[in-house]
Every structure is written in structure tokens, then in C-alpha cells.
Amino acid sequence: MWPLLTSLWGCTEKAPPTSVDTGHAESCTDDWWSTGQPLMLDFCAGCHSSQLLDSNRFGAPAGVDLETLEGALLHTERIRVRVLEDGDMPPGGGMSTEQLQRLAAWLDCSSQASNPLPSSSSETPLVMAHEFTITVTDQSGWRVLSRSEPSGALWSEEYYLIEGSNVWFGGYSIFNEDLFGVTRAVLFEPMLPLASSQGSEDQTLTVSAEIEEDGVVTTEEQTWSVTTGAATLLDGRNIDRDPDEVVMISDSGEVHVWHLSQTRILSGRWIASPDYLLQALRQDHYSPYSEPDDEPFPFESGDSWQENALLIEGHTW
Numbered sequence: 001m002w003p004l005l006t007s008l009w010g011c012t013e014k015a016p017p018t019s020v021d022t023g024h025a026e027s028c029t030d031d032w033w034s035t036g037q038p039l040m041l042d043f044c045a046g047c048h049s050s051q052l053l054d055s056n057r058f059g060a061p062a063g064v065d066l067e068t069l070e071g072a073l074l075h076t077e078r079i080r081v082r083v084l085e086d087g088d089m090p091p092g093g094g095m096s097t098e099q100l101q102r103l104a105a106w107l108d109c110s111s112q113a114s115n116p117l118p119s120s121s122s123e124t125p126l127v128m129a130h131e132f133t134i135t136v137t138d139q140s141g142w143r144v145l146s147r148s149e150p151s152g153a154l155w156s157e158e159y160y161l162i163e164g165s166n167v168w169f170g171g172y173s174i175f176n177e178d179l180f181g182v183t184r185a186v187l188f189e190p191m192l193p194l195a196s197s198q199g200s201e202d203q204t205l206t207v208s209a210e211i212e213e214d215g216v217v218t219t220e221e222q223t224w225s226v227t228t229g230a231a232t233l234l235d236g237r238n239i240d241r242d243p244d245e246v247v248m249i250s251d252s253g254e255v256h257v258w259h260l261s262q263t264r265i266l267s268g269r270w271i272a273s274p275d276y277l278l279q280a281l282r283q284d285h286y287s288p289y290s291e292p293d294d295e296p297f298p299f300e301s302g303d304s305w306q307e308n309a310l311l312i313e314g315h316t317w
Contacts, residue, residue, distance in 0.1 A: 030102055030105040030106040030109060031106070031109065032069045032072070032106070032110075035102050035103070035105065035106040036069070036072060036103075036106045036110065037069070039095075039099060039102070039103050039106070040066045040067060040072055041067060041310070041312055043090045043095055043099075044066040044067075044089075044090065045066060045067040045129070045310060046058075046129075046279070046281065046308055046310060047059070047060040048060045048064050048065055048066040048067070048071075049065055049066070049067045049129045049310075050065040050067070050068075050071070051067075051129035051130070052129050052130070053130075053131075056129075056130070056131050056308060058091075058308075064078070066079075067129075072110070073110060076107050076110045079103075079107065080104075080107050083095070083100070083103060084100065084103065084104055084107075129309070129310050129311075130149070130150055130309060131150060131306055131307065131308060131309065132147045132148060132149065132155060132280060132306065132307040132309050133147075133148045133150075133304065133305075133306060133307075134146070134147055134148075134282075134303075134304060134305050134306070134307055135148070135303075135304045136299045136300060136301055136302065136303040136304070137301055137302075138301040141161070142159045142160065142161065142170065143159075143160040143161070143162055143299075143301065144157055144158070144159055144160075145157065145158040145160070145299065147280070147307070149176075153175075153176075154175050155174070155175060155176050156172060156173060156174045156175065156176070157172060157173045157175075158171075158172045159171050159172065159187075160194070161191060165195065165196070166193075166195065166196050167193075167194040167195040167196075168190075168191035168192060168193055168194060169188070169191060169192045169193075169194050169248070169256070170187060170188060170191045170192075171185070171186045171187035171188050171191075172185070172186055173185040173186075178276065178311055179271065179273050179276050179278055179311065180213070180273045180276070181273075181275070182213045182214045183213065183214055184211065184212070184213050185211070185212040186209055186210065186211050186212075187209070187210045188207045188208075188209055188222075189207060189208045189209075189210070190205070190207055191207075192205065192207065192224055192226060192248055193205075193226060194246055194258070195246075201228075202225070202226065202227045202228070203225070203226045204223065204224070204225050204226075205223070205224050205226065206221060206222070206223050206224075207221070207222055207223075207224060208220075208221060208222075209221075209222045222250050222251060222252065223250065223251040224248055224249065224250050224251075225247075225248070225249050226246070226247070226248050227246070227247045228244065228245070228246050228247075229244070229245060230242070230244065230245065231243045231244065231245035231259055232245060243259040243260055243261050243267055243268070244259070244260045244261075245257060245258070245259055245260075246258045246260065252274070253272075253273070253274040254272065254273060254274070255270065255271070255272035255277075256270070256271055256272075257269065257270035257271075260298050261298070265282065265298050266282065266298040266299055267281065267282050268280070268281050268282065269281075269307070275313065276311060276312065276313055277311070277312045278309060278310070278311050278312075279309065279310045279311075279312070280307040280308070280309040281307060281308050281309075282305055282306070282307055
């Protein structure tokens with residue numbers, strides 16, 4: 001059974017304040033690149049981004065955009081008050097005490113002089129911020145999750161095999177070139193275990209991966225670690241405050257993460273290549289308080305929902 005969800009936060013609701021030492025830092029080791037930018041992208045840019053339509057900002061005021069150094073420097077005092085003093089941002093919480101302390105240190109050092117823009121880097125690694133439409137179908141024995149862009153173009157498909165209470169991740173196709181630099185389709189043999197009637201345990205598996213990139217097919221051996229437990233990666237936009245998390249990491253640096261709620265809802269999905277990270281969070285207001293579903297997997301054929309997605313360049317897992 002998934003752990004009981006104890007709180008429900010919308011994107012404009014208030015979370016409990018956290019006590020943080022906001023005293024002036026003795027040295028400015030926490031600059032924009034090491035501290036400010038990762039925190040803004042992980043916890044703020046899902047609502048506070050110039051790339052988001054008003055309908056996808058969850059009530060964030062127009063013009064309060066925090067994905068760039070220039071934008072963040074305009075609002076450092078507002079960030080300090082809302083996050084460190086009032087504690088109502090991020091609206092769903094999610095920042096650890098250590099992250100709050102690092103944010104306080106960066107705010108103490110937050111000046112253009114302390115955060116120069118490197119000549120070899122663009123100011124923001126945020127490649128994309130928009131809404132996906134998710135649809136679920138059954139195709140040739142697979143449970144297929146399809147992710148479509150606002151234009152209607154198919155962005156990706158994911159393939160799952162379900163037998164009773166056992167679920168495997170069989171592979172995926174990504175039709176957009178942004179994440180891996182090419183269009184890419186992968187099938188795993190054997191498939192990677194996502195849920196089991198015997199309970200979850202950490203595993204390391206060696207699989208054969210059939211990979212098609214830009215029409216060229218190759219096969220390679222890969223080693224994957226699979227871990228399951230209480231979620232460690234939380235985002236203020238996520239309605240679930242206490243989901244379970246399944247993390248799969250390959251020896252080549254590819255990462256797949258699922259957040260699964262008590263009510264068998266897929267509330268969050270992360271896909272990382274060695275160079276990019278996709279963060280996709282379900283944004284319709286499902287109920288995490290209802291009774292757990294008896295189905296073995298968190299979506300059924302015919303299901304559909306919206307995801308709020310960010311694609312970030314050079315964001316390490």
C-alpha cells in the first residue's frame with residue numbers, strides 16, 4: 001500500500017513556515033551557478049517562468065520570473081520574505097533545511113558582482129516550459145502512455161507490461177530531439193521491474209537495450225539500478241506531499257523516476273539524459289485522500305490528464 005498522504009497543497013496555497021538562519025554569510029561561495037539557479041529551477045520555475053502561459057503559472061504574478069539571474073536579482077528580497085520568513089513559498093514545501101540554508105547564503109551574496117555570467121554559458125538552461133497532454137491506451141499487449149505537445153505533436157511514448165500486480169517498464173520512444181539530441185526509441189530485454197506482488201526491493205540488473213536513434217538501430221548491454229522508497233525528490237508544484245518513488249539509473253547516466261501516490265496516481269515523472277532533465281508533474285487536482293485503488297498500476301487505458309513540464313539543460317541528477 002502506498003503511504004498515507006498527509007497534506008494537499010495547491011500552487012497558491014500556504015505551507016507551514018520553516019525556521020532558517022538568515023544571517024549574513026561570511027563568504028560568497030554559494031553563487032548563482034552552484035546554488036541560486038539549481039534551487040530556482042527545481043522549486044520556482046515551474047510557476048515563475050517567462051516561458052509559461054498565464055494559464056500554466058498557477059497564480060504566479062506576471063513578471064515575477066525566476067529562471068534567470070537577471071530575473072531572480074529583481075526579486076531577492078521578495079524571495080527572502082516569502083521563502084525564509086513567511087514560509088509560504090514554495091506553496092507545497094519540498095525544500096530541505098540544507099537547501100533553505102543554501103538559499104539564505106546565496107541571497108546574502110546575491111549581486112551581479114558575486115554572480116558573473118560565464119562567457120561560455122547561456123544565462124538560462126531552461127529549454128522548454130509548457131503543458132503536455134497525457135493519454136493512455138492498450139496496444140499489442142502494452143499499456144502505452146503517450147505525451148503530446150500543445151501543438152498536438154507526439155513528444156514521447158512509454159511502454160509498460162502489466163501481469164496481475166507485477167509491472168515492468170519495457171521501453172520508450174521520444175520523438176522530440178531536445179532530450180537526447182536525437183529521436184530515440186529503446187526496448188529493454190529483460191524489462192525493468194517497476195512494481196511487484198512480492199514487494200519492492202533494491203535491485204541491480206544487466207539488460208540488453210535495443211536502441212534506435214535517427215533510424216539507426218544498435219544493441220548494447222546496460223546495467224541499471226532500481227530503488228523504491230519514500231520520495232526524496234519533492235517539488236512545490238506536486239499535489240502529493242508523501243508519494244512513493246521508483247528510481248532507475250543506468251551506467252550510462254540515463255535516469256527514469258516515477259512518483260506514485262496512495263491512490264495509484266502517477267503524480268510525477270522525471271527523465272534524464274546525460275545532458276538534459278525533463279520534469280513533468282501532473283497538474284489536475286486529483287484526490288490523494290480517497291481509498292487506494294486495487295489496480296496494480298497508476299493509470300488505465302482511456303485515462304488522460306495534463307502535465308506541467310520543464311526541460312532543463314545540463315542539470316545533473
